[in-house]
Amino acid sequence: MKNSTLKLPAMIVLYLLISSISGQAQAHFLLNLNVRIFHIEHTASGANLYMRVPMPYLLADKTALGRDPYTGKLPQPAPYTKNSLNQGDLVHYVDFQQLELAPLGLGNIAESAIFLRNTDMQIKGDVKAVRLYRIGSEPDFATLEEAQQAFLKQYLPEDTNQRLYVGDTLVDIQIYYPLEAPLGEYQLSSSLNPGLPNQEDTANLVLDYNPGRTQVFRSRGLMQDPLLITHSSIDAVKTFLAEGIAHILKGLDHVLFVLCLSLGALSLPLLLWRATGFTIGHSITLSAGFFGFVPTVSWFVPMVETGIALSIIYMAWISLHREDTKITGSESTIFIGTCMLGLLHGLGFSFVLHEILQVDSPNIWQSLLAFNLGVEAGQVLIILAIWPLAYLARLWKKEWEIRIRYSVAGLCSAIAFIWTLDRGYELVSAIF
Structure with missing residues (x-):
């Protein structure tokens, strides 16, 4: 019984170690995150929907995956596309002749799958x-005015003589919904299921322009479950709160950092004090990074990611020596340290948020604050899950708590060390 109890936390973190090795090491910049934007304009006789969607979302499920194994022929292409071979690989190009x-x-394909x-x-x-x-080359699409202006551009790209990959194409579509009465609360959903990698992380931004009130809603995934659009600011804020919570809970590096932070404090007040320092730091850089007040040089991205990995190792080291202030320093020193580490993690949060929102999006401060509060809520959830267990283990048998803490901190460090090597290589490559 004793051995199985002690092995359980180690087995959990070992699973995380294996997952981290097989997954992406650059957690914030290589998200394969696609964004779909929906602007809904209310009119006296109906509603206009202006949407921007990556072309693969409309067509990826409408073509075969490879050549016929018996004849060697290429598969039937999806509508408005052409198939070709590039160094033996099947690739898909836009068919401009079909589109003309x-x-x-393409709009009809979208209309049949978007449900209002x-x-x-x-x-x-x-x-x-x-x-x-x-x-x-796409025009801005962050506001209703920008969306309307986008449709004043020409139908197809100027360089139609050059091949255009389907995966390199964005599609803007305007759909009009006639109504006998003004559109009140409504549901928006989509049956598009293209089967793309990581499509469950699709970022959907819905901006509703009811006369006198603009609301911004956020949804993750394919939107197969209807998203309720209301005139309530609270309902809109909830969607960004949920996104902030999901980001920190699904971000393994953030989870490991808060895990080590929780194990490294001797008391709950000290833990909350350190968490406050982390909050202060990442709140500053979340806003600064989102509004573009960060360097744009090539080495900045891997530098931040490497720093986040190193921050986990540092916090794990603190948790191993938490009783020895000669090694860890005073509580004020640790507080300053967590503030500095929060600055790094805040940049990571801001990169994801910037994929969802644009600086000139409506209600930007409301959405930004809600996302930040969601990040805090996710952090608190991790603390509430870890701290009571660690505290009870210490009361039950201190030796067990020490073994669990050393096992967890050691495995967290191992994961972070792998990330450090991988991200550090990217950093050196970017510099030289």
Whole structure:
């Protein structure tokens, strides 16, 4: 019984170690995160939906994966695309000729899969316009005015003589929903399921422009479950609170840092004091990073990620020597240290948030504050889960608590050390 009790925490963290080795080491910058934006404009006779979506979300499930094993022929391409081989690999290009013949075709695919429901009644939409852009050349799309201006651009990219990968293409679509009465509360959902890697982390931003009130909602994933759009600021804030909580709970590096932070404090007041220092630090850089007050040089990204990995090792070291102030320093020194480490983690939070919002998005401070509070709530949840267990173990048998603490801190350090090597290599490569 004793051995199995002691092995359980080690087995859990060992699983995390294996997962971290097989996953992405750069947690914030290599997210494979796709963003879909929905602007809903209310009018006297209906509603306009302006959406921006990566082209693979519309077509990835409509083509075969490879060549016929018997004939060697390429599979039937998805609508409005062409298949080709590139060094033996199947690639998909935009078919401009098909699109010129059916300029609203991609919009019709989107309209059939985007569901707008008012009082449990699905509203049929009418596709008004479609625009295609090569990623990097797309116009801004953060506000309603920018979304409307995007449809004043030409239909297809200027360089139609050059091949355009489907994966490098953004599609803007305008759909009009006629209504007999003003649109009140409604549900927005999507049946698109392209089967893309990490599509469960898709960032959806819904901006609702009801006369006199603009609300910004956030949803993660494919939106197969309807998102309720109301006129309540509280409901809008809740979606960003949930995103902040999800970010810290799904970010293994943040979880390990708070885990070691919890194990490294002798009392709950000291733990809360240190957590406050961490909060102060990351709140500063979350805002600064989001608004672009950070360097843009190539080495900055891996430097921050390497620093986050090292912060876990430092906090694990603190937890191993928590009783010896000669080694760890005074509580004021540790507080300053957690503030500094919070600065690093705050940058990580801001990079994810910047994928979701733009600086000129409506209600930006409301959304930013809600996301930050969600991060804090996620941090508190980890502390509430870890601290009572550690405290009870110390009361029950101090030797057990010491063994558990050393096992957990050691394995957390091992994970962070692997990240440090991987991210450090990226840093050196970026510098030289």
